[in-house]
Amino acid sequence: MNNKYILVDKSVLPDVFEKVIEAKEIMKSDETLGVSKVVAMVGISRSTYYKYHDKVFPLIESNVERKATINLLLSHKSGTLSSLLRHIASCNGNVLTITQDAPVNSAANVSISFDVSKLNSTLEQLLTNLKTIEGVSKLKLVGVE
Incomplete structure (x- = not known):
């Protein structure tokens, strides 16, 4: 499995x-x-x-909207964030918020919340694919609601 x-x-x-x-x-x-x-x-x-605390989440049984929030550490390279956003959109994820810190030592912390109710893949598969994007150093699922 x-x-x-x-x-x-x-x-x-x-x-x-x-x-x-x-x-x-x-x-x-x-x-x-x-x-x-x-x-x-x-x-x-x-x-x-x-x-x-970052491993268990309540299941929300609503089909209206489900929101996932991820934290990432991204390399300070042109196009890294764009690639992430394009991939989320290609899986029918709808980005709700993006918070990005100023880069320090050529890396920036980014938090993205997005609607996962209409994903055309599993959230797990999306996260696995996001980790493989060039410039993504770390990815952590913060929560799903």
């Missing part, structure tokens, strides 16, 4: 995954709360939260 992502009924998983998602949602709704306070509220350790 080559798939990196699987869909699993939460009833067969340890409750720690659901608690991590709960902690993320609490912090999203009240940005004044710190990680230490939130993990104590939901009953997990900080290390457990940090181990899984």
